[in-house]
Amino acid sequence: MDEQRGSGGGPPLWWWHGPTWWNRWGQADRASRWPWRSTVLVTVFVLAGSNFAARQQADERAHLDVFARVLLFVAAALLLWRLRHPVVVVFGTAAATMLYLGAGYPYGPVFVTFALGCFSAIVAGDRRAAWTALGLLWAGHVLVAHWLYQWLPPSGDAAASWGSEGVVAAWGIAIVALAELARTRREQWAKERAEQAQAARRRADEERLRIARELHDVLAHSISVINVQAGVGLALLDSDPEQARTALTTIKAASKEALGEVRQVLDTLRTPGDAPRAPAPGLDRLPELVEQAASAGLTVEVEGELPKLAPGTDLAAFRIVQEALTNVVRHSGSRHARVCVEHGDGTTLRLRIDDDGPATGGDAGGSGNGLAGMRERAAALGGTIEAGPRPDGGFRVLAVLPLTVKEIR
Structure with missing residues (x-):
């Protein structure tokens, strides 16, 4: 998958969160991505590398023709859908690779297309499909290399050695093991991100609860005092104006103090992390x-x-x-x-x-x-x-x- 860069032209995000194709932001997000650049690079590499391999194996394998090049192109182009439909891609690349080998064309980068398809399927969580496609490809190769080769091109071809089959199996297991490691690491990162998000939500909830508690205590106390003094002022307004004045003075002082404490609590919302302007009571x-x-x-x-x-x-x-x-x-x-x-x-x-x-x-x-x-x-x-x-x-x-x-x- 194409690498994404950080904001402001900074380094790629995977330096901190891991490669982007290891991260799974949800099936919808993955399905919306098209790995154009990487697919084009792989296609060019497979076609050019196969031409080079054909020259090296000119006396042993069939020459590349139009059908061979079509198979190579299809196998590489399928990788464009590896994030949207990984199961289809892994079986499609396996089928194209098997047809290519069964037709006697040269060994070479064609295996890269299947390796990437298998890797993407395992990382996406479709492990059974990837293992099945790998097993079918290896079984098909054994069948062609040790039995069907007599009726398939190139003519005069001999049976492959069983040692080469062991090498092919080892490479397949290595690809799967690397993909499993990538999948495990991606799941660990996803779990860590989920735990961090949960911890952040918990801290936010605790902060909201703390602020609500502070506001309740400040307002409940001050309003209780104001309520009592308002009752006293109303009762004595005509009979004892001086006492009513004292009650109103108390109301003014209590409301002023309440406003100051409420402002201090709300300031922590506007500037989180800053030191309070006044010491806590x-x-x-x-x-x-x-x-x-x-x-x-x-x-x-x-x-x-x-x-x-x-x-x-x-x-x-x-x-x-x-x-x-x-x-x-x-x-x-x-x-x-x-x-x-x-x-x-x-x-x-x-x-x-x-x-x-x-x-x-x-x-x-x-x-x-x-x-x-x-x-x-x-x-x-x-x-x-x-x-x-x-x-x-x-x-x-x-x-x-x-x-x-x-x-x-």
Whole structure:
């Protein structure tokens, strides 16, 4: 098959992905290709080489005539269809070669046409057809060379030696072995490309899930705060305008922060691989989170020392606490929550978020994407999330995230 060059006139693509005729992009793609140049080159080589062989074997084999040249041309021209119809080509070249040899014409490049047809059939996956055509050609050659030669041209021809039959068989096996090696290598490349494509799709899915999780956590928390403050502002708009102003100020601050975080998440879509413009949030922003919860009417008590963690663990811990407090605001009748941070053994970080309930309009822990997102964040780090009602009432979210010694500095 004709070689394809890379874009911009670069080197042939097969230097990286292998020869183009080893790659199978699908039967439709293969069928749409016509190997014109290679077929023309083979045809010229077969015709010229056969003329040279005829001069060398002038006293032993029949002279090339019009019929011989037609057989040579047909055998070579059939290779033009070797990608579209490999089975037809391998049997066609075998028949043309057998007729050529049976007519007593000189040995020579005619075998090249069958070798290429056999090679293409095996690489295309039609192994049985290629092996059958090879066996028929060899059996026909044995029949002609050791029995029918008495009645076939040239006159006075003697039987061929069995040693020459062994050489012909060895060459045939070598061609088939090389084709099988090419087919195996092509299948390996196809498998590797499929695995790479699957890995790329998996990475894209994971990235979409991460972005969806980030957007959910940012928007759910901010909109919950805005919703509460909007309700307060509407209720106090006439009776206490100053308090209503405070609520509107809180709404403005929460919406501004939400817009900033959403913009940061979306920037990763526009410029993948670039460093974020602002650092990802972590537990160092827990006081800010407590203040936002307080503006929504929720008093949060924090226990334990806030550690300095690796960025991935720090972000996951912050988002878990943020989502848990958001669920308290949205789903719990309690106006008090406790956040306990423990990392005494240096191998795990334990985050416990409690509220006293009761649930309003649903369970206190929330449902759907919130808890699922928390579990996905923990699982990505090899941790766990336990969420459910407490025996003494209320709701508890317990996150256990693994740490390395280097993570707590």
